[in-house]
Amino acid sequence: MNLPPPIDPARHALFIDFDGTLVDLVDDPTRVAISPEAVQRLGELQSECDGAFAVVSGRRIADLDHFLRPLHFAAAGVHGLERRDRPGEPVVPLAGPEGLEPIRLALSAGVVEEPRLRLEDKGTALVVHYRGFPELQEAAVRLVSAAVNEQPGFAVMQGDHIVEVHLAGMDKGKAIEALMTHAPFQGRVPIYLGDDTTDEFGFYAVRKLGGVSIKVGEGPTEAEFRLASVDSVHRWLGVGRQEASGETEGE
Template identity: 35%
Template structure:
């Protein structure tokens, strides 16, 4: 069992947070996931105490993410394909994945009852939480498909398989944000629950910061929290 993270310092630190599985429990229907009551206020207060150096980095499309979190914090959607500064509205339309790829991923999903595709701009997420026994077959089919698509990789996650551009990477996003104000020169802290978050945690550690793993599983992080409720207790303590 990982140690709980230390109290979050309010100076010299840049805080990066995943959304699904970290700030909100994962649900079978991604559209049903929202921040808990009071969560937006905690994020705003903590962002202010950190001098604005708080960013949410999510696999969700930035338009979707922005509808679920405060607009006055940094938001990076699509694993960082699009970034919005506080108060900035996302572009009205996302850049879509190639139609031939979308058609092929939908065909794979249609072959399994309970599987569904969530378009997230250039990212395509194939969810199989309602058909977990089909996971290995779906992954094999997706691996075969993505092997023939230039510029795309397959990212397995918790009951999801994501076809995403090679540059859609939370680690790359964390380092990009650290190159600009108000994050520049600060020590990064990254909290997340899934495989995509490990890239960002690894970068945070390499840059002298640390990671916080939410939930069970192997991780680069030295610290861990049991679930999103524990994450909120940690954040609220710093925001007060």
Template identity: 40%
Template sequence: MTRTMPEPPPLDPSRDALFLDFDGTLVPLAERPEAVHVPDTLIERLHRLADRLDGRLAIVSGRYIADLDGFGLGALPVAGSHGGEWRLADGEHCALPRPKSLDAAREAFVAFSAAREGVIFEDKPLGAALHFRLAPQHADASIALAREHAAGLHLQPGHEMIEVRVPGVHKGTAIARLMDVPPFAGHRPVFLGDDVTDEDGFAAVTSLEGHGVLIGPVRESRAAYRLSDPAAVKAWLAAMLEPAG
């Protein structure tokens, strides 16, 4: 089915709350998760937009928060680990407990990636991932290994990667949790994301009378709108900061 997915309307600064995925949305995907670069201009723009929205701007990522902190995003509210942990602008950090079954998965993933050139293991407080972007010939075996270790965990496929993580949370629960508390509560959520994991977020914002914005090519999606890539996101964010009229 072909769908029309128009560009999103501008934000309403008195009404909207903005939730932003990180990789593939704010910044282009990199071959290695740590190779992502966040330009100072983007960080400055996010903080100005957060001010414009009275603090109603949050990052919602599959990365863990300590990892995101390495990119110098500053004190923006953030939900990390697909909603397994969160931190508001006041700096208080909350996280779900780490399941024991993750340790066995970690051990297996470390051994697997060490034996295969180009397969990258990513350790997270509430998850373990194998990235096979650089070694697509190992994709099937990576996915099979993750399946083997998924008991009691959530198996999450992504862009050229597979992850097992703490069950019961996703981008939708992450956004819903933030929408329950100030300064987000009572506003209309808008969520921008690129990956299949962002579909839960699109569903959540739609049920809260907001809308989703897919970043990337047209596909079947719960998002109503679309921007083509992180450069288009940057331009859309910048347009909101231009003086009105």
């Protein structure tokens, strides 16, 4: 396993996914938890990097704020369809929910017919979850594909036990590229950590920018480096200790 180099706060900008990277995946996404020590360490890294720190997630930014409180941070939510370029600024949605209404109605009917599927409405995106029921993957894909029905202008993405649809034209990589165009990120070398297929866009973007791409967990990837698990990420970030570089156990 190709371990990542340590963070250099003087020159790096840190972008990090949430689910499967900072927190372990659970059957109920509302019940994830991150330790106060980890949140404190993220705040320290944000300060050490002169603010060049952002969370890049498929979740809504409001949800990230809830789980990471009291931390204030830049963020890209819903795969970049929401953005907050600096801590304390308002969240800017890059697409509204109106265009998804016909798909929303079709998916709502579909999950009634198969109650083991769960529909999450993010406003700017719709997600069909089948966590806990891996045998329903094909059913979830068929439901979303039928709801979209080849309508132009929509992107369908498969992730870890989810199928998501949103307006096309944005992904985590484009969100990172946009954040990198202004202070405090501009002129720094980006690092991106993520675990899922949707994070591959981020890995590709930071590699184009000459940055450091880190895959969490197993599976094929565009990333150059890898960490084994959420615990490995925390150790690499330095949660609970002063020096995290040189970690090899369990990698």
